[in-house]
Amino acid sequence: MTTDPPPHEPATGSPSGAAAGSAAAPGTATGRPGGPPAGPDGAARSGAAPPALTRSPFESETFTSATFVTVGRGPLLALGVVWLLTRAGMLLLLDRDSLGIGGVASEVHVLYRYWYGQFAQGTFPPDDVTWQYPPGAGLVIMAPGALPSLTYFQGFVLLTLLADLAVVAALARADSARLTHGAWYWVLGLPLLLHIPLARYDVQTTALAVLALLAFTARSPAVHRIGGVLAGLGAMVKVWPALTLIGTPRGRTTREAWTAAAVTAVALLAALALLFSDSLGFLRQQGSRGVQIESLGGTGLALAKATGAWPGGVEFRYGAFEYVGPYVSTVGHLALLLTTLAFIWLLLWRVRARRWTAATPLDAAFAAVLLFTVTSRVISPQYMVWLLGLAAVCLTSRSTVMRPVALLLLPAAALSALAYPVLYEDVVTGTWPGLAVMVLRNALLLAAAALAARRLWTSTVGPAA
Secondary structure (H helix, E strand, C coil): CCCCCCCCCCCCCCCHHHHHHCCCCCCCCCCCCCCCCCCCCECCCCCCCCCCCCCHHCHHHHHHCCCCCCHHHHHHHHHHHHHHHHHHHHHHHHHHHCCCCCCCHHHHHHHHHHHHHHHCCECCCCCCCCCCCCCCCCCCCCCCHCCCCHHHHHHHHHHHHHHHHHHHCCCCHHHHHCCCCCCHHHHHHHHCCCCCCHHHCCHHHHHHHHHHHHHHHCCCCHHHHHHHHHHHHHHHHHHHHHHHHHHCCCCCCHHHHHHHHHEEEEEHHHHHHCCCCCCCCCHHHHHHEEECCHHHHHHHHHHHHHHHCCEEEEEEECEEEEEEECCHHHCCCCCHHHHHHHHHHHHHHHHHCCCCCHHHHHHHHHHHHHHHHCCCCCCCCCCCHHHHHHHHHHCCCCCCCCHHHHHHHHHHHHHHHHHEEEECHHHHCCCCHHHHHHHHHHHHHHHHHHHHHHHHHHCCCCCCC
């Protein structure tokens, strides 16, 4: 039976030396290709072979240390500059909000602002088919009200940027003593979604999940409990952060993290139920959702419609464009069945897993969210924020097996932004450009989910390499 492993990987150098040593290959004394590795006293040992590529370039030391920028003192400044430049570009796009179909910011201007007014009256949005989120989401929607000097929209965007910055800081800290690149992945990956992340509350939810996962890699049991609290809060905001708990090592870490998450979720639910009416109304709306046009099932129906094999159409329902017509309910039930099977597979993995590394909790959470995303009846562009954040956390660990999966997500994110808002009219009407974008995006997500599941299984359950 596997119990909690050492939470930290072997250090590759002091934080101050990480930047200076980024030009040197791991294990070499001078960075000269093929140079002998240094011993504990700093002297070179003769006769040692240079590091060689393993089964895949993605798994090699060369790929990890030389291909990406190391976060250290100098590169940390560069990271901050790039964050400022990319976020300024995202803000400019949000201000103009004219790409493609436009109106990305209207969700905050109109919908979130309306919900805020409902909360001010002491109730969750009553009988509102667009309110489909757990009660904790209300805290995020109400938060801009704590900034009275700003408009609601300005306050929401500012809080989103602060959550984004918290993710960057946490990832950079996790990267600081290792030859890894999670912070850079997040900073450069999020702008692929254009200005969408600034007009949705998924960055805030992702921040809770990222901080929870990083807490699970710490040595201190108290920090594990904090990770559980963050996971519980995230689950009450948008459900999926509960999956960050799936890979916690057996033993004390799991007991403390899962207990803290459960207590936090129950306490928050009870508090919101006392303070606001209709706190569980979201369950009615969520259960009535159909097949959204951007889901895998929706793409299948779109292809069938384009070839004349299916006579259905598109209708705006429950705050999104969904397919209506024959066989739609069957496709929706199939998606729910696949989600159930994904959950069963994760439980089986949890029981069968025998090897835990420092990266296993991160890799398992990433794989789990990917599986639940691709089997969902809804795959909105902002879902990519979750996946980019979890991929970035995986890339803070040198023992992760998810590097190729993380790379697949980058073009998927760019295609998601191309589908909405740039070509959204084509996606809705089912023209061939819209179909091509959705087929490519969903094919990449499906491939990423299958690859993530396979690599998680083989690295923890399969025969040891």
